[in-house]
Amino acid sequence: MFKAIFTNSFGILFSRILGLIRDLLTASILGANVYSDIFFIAFKLPNLFRRIFAEGAFTQVFLPSFTRSTKKSLFSxxxxxxxLSIILFITLLVNLFPQLATKALAIGFDTKTIELAAPYVTINFYYLTFIFAVTFLSTLLQYKHHFATTAFATGFLNLSLIGALLLSKGSSDDVIVYYLSWGVVIGGALQLLVHLMAIWKIGLLKIVIGGFKYFNKKALLVKEETKVFRKQFFPAIWGNSTAQLSAFLDTWLASFLAAGSISYLYYSNRVFQLPLALFAIATSTAIFPRIARFLRNNDHTNALNYLQKAFWFLATILMLSTLGGFILSDEIVKLLFQRGAFSQTDAVHTSFVLKMYLIGLLPFGLNKLFSLWLYASQLQLKAAKIASYSLISNVILSLALISPMGAGGLALASTISGFLSFILTIKVFGTQQFLDIISSKKALYWLLSALLFTFFLLWFKDFIDGYI
Structure with a gap:
């Protein structure tokens, strides 16, 4: 288990380091202004659909269904x-009505800003087709317990964007955004290429070729399996889309705030997502195929043992990350972003938003771990209901907190809804099962470590304050 987790984590770390370099360059070259807001908006729509259709619902429903399928090639x-047909249709709509798509993303933008943003939205949306194909292939690789390619592949997107920034450095802001937009598309194409190479090398290409070869002749053989998949997928879409819709809501509401607010949310969320991706997503991705197989074979004992090991590893890492990030948030933002076009004022706003996000790091991360149990148990409908309650609470809290707290209020609303989602997920998972996991001596060691680490961080903060 831990070998798969660390393979995932190392690959994600490599990609996130490149992502950090990309963000440093973006902050320095483009800053936090209307054009940076335009790019983040343009990249938001394909990312929204990518996470809903591809990385979220698709993987979590497809993998258990693929594992159970008797005609894997045809079914896949x-x-x-x-x-792919659905995604191509949506892409066509965005190309035909780019201003409408842009208006839906940032209703607070005025007419002139929407006209400026619309061409970039169109370009960025081409990325979705590539990344869906990548997700499909990566799920097949997960089935074979091969995680390295997908973990490292995101680095190609970041390398492409870094190249775009370096090539456009010194140009006007609109030219920089144009280069970045095409950098996104090229990055998606590179990700697809390395996944195709991995599929060929690992011997899965015959599944893909065989499925296409007999697609028309034998499609009826997987009719029932496809019907079951569709029945599970639509609740899974909703269950996975609510987190993305919450992020979409943050961007939508932030467009009504002062220029730069969308960028403050983006930069702080990038820091927040580092431990979330590096540990929570890496751990969940690594153990999901095995837990799905254990539950398929009604082996709940091994499934729970696997989950318990992952829980204590993840809880410890995320707790330390939360404490470290919250106490050192000012220093982290100054160190990473405060240079060039990114001012001290921008750093103060970004640091505050980061703190509001970090409060929810532990429940967000652990919820990813326990929610996979629901999907592996084919409880998509219950997961969808939990997500609905979380989204409703996020909408209400965002509207209540945006006025007094600005962008930080949007982040705090997301955090509180994350706590609610975690509590409801544990209730479905089984409160007693959860208490059995945490009722051990490890809980005492965990709390003692948190206390000692907090004292160390407070001392360390005082020590470095004079140097940053």
Missing amino acids: IHIFVIF
């Missing part, structure tokens, strides 16, 4: 064709 390609 049948599902791939259906979803």
Whole structure:
């Protein structure tokens, strides 16, 4: 288990280091202004659909269904064709009505800003087709317990964007955003290429080719399996989309705030997402195939043992990350972003938003771990209900907190809804099962470590304050 987790984590760390370099360059070259807001908006829409259709609902429903399928080749390609058709149709709509799509993303933008942003939204949306194909292939690789390619592949997107920034450095802001937009598309194409190479090398290409070869002749053989998949997928779409809709809501509401607010949310969320991706997503991705197989075979004992090991590893790492990030948030933001076009005022606002996000790091991360149990148990409908309650609470809290707290209020609303989602997930998972996991001596060691680490960080903060 831990070998898979560390492979995932190392690959994600490599990609996130490149992402950090990308963000440093973006902050320095483009800053936090209307054009940086435009780029983040343009990249938001394909990312929204990517996380809903691809990385979220698709993977969590497809992998258990693929594991159970008796006609894996036909089933996988049948599902791939259906979803690719949907994505191409949405892409066509965005190309035909780019200003409408942009208006939906940032209703607070005025007419002139929407006209400026619309062409970039169109370009960025081409990324979605590439990344869906990447997600499909990565799920097949997960089935074979191969995680390295997907973990490292995101680095190609970041390398492409870094190249775009370096090539456009010194140009006007609109030219920089143009280069960045095409950098996104090129990055998606590179990710697809390395996944195709991995599929060929690991011997899975015959599944893909065989599925296409017999697609028309034998599609009826997987009709029932496809029907079951669709029945599970739509609740899963909703369950996975609420977190993305919350992020979409943050961007939408932030467009009504002062220029730069969308960028403050973006930069702080990038820091917040580092431990979340490095540990929570890496751990969940690594153990999901095995837990799905254990539950398919009604082996709940091994599934729970696997989950318990992952829980204590993840809880410890996320607790330390939360304490470290919250106490040192000012220093982290100054060190990472405060240079060039990114001012001290921008750093203060970004640091505050980061603190509001970090409060929810532990429940967000642990919720990813326990929610996979629901998906592996094919409890998509219950997961969707939990997500609905979380979204409703986020909407209400965002509207209540945006006026007194600005962008920080939006981040805090997301955090509180994350706590609610975690509590409801544990209730479905089984409160007693959860208490059995945490009722051990490890809990005492965990709390003692948190206390000692807090004292160390407070001392360290005083020590470095004079140097940053």
